[in-house]
Amino acid sequence: FEAWRDGVRLAQVNKLLEMLESLQDTDRLLVFLAYQVARGQWGRGASARRLYDLLKDYKSIEKVREILTLFKWLYEICSRRRPRVRPPSLKPEGFLKELLKSAL
Numbered sequence: 001f002e003a004w005r006d007g008v009r010l011a012q013v014n015k016l017l018e019m020l021e022s023l024q025d026t027d028r029l030l031v032f033l034a035y036q037v038a039r040g041q042w043g044r045g046a047s048a049r050r051l052y053d054l055l056k057d058y059k060s061i062e063k064v065r066e067i068l069t070l071f072k073w074l075y076e077i078c079s080r081r082r083p084r085v086r087p088p089s090l091k092p093e094g095f096l097k098e099l100l101k102s103a104l
Helices: 002-006 010-023 026-038 046-055 061-081 095-103
Strands: none
Touching (some): 002 046, 002 061, 010 061, 026 046, 026 061
């Protein structure tokens, strides 16, 4: 949701998945994400910071791929349906269900 609001393009989301397959390393993927933020490809970078916080502790490429795939699907939902939900607060319990309900 935040990535869509930040103006991140779908091509950038897809590029993360491509780079994960190419690099096969979470730390190097996060360096690439920081590079993209520095180039202005991730808007204000708030969504990139959240994504970084999500991925930084995972070393399993399969788990990172799963998270990025879900991120992509949620991004596409938001970009197509423009859900009428507020961004999550510091305690985002229930936000995912609210977002999905709004999109359906």
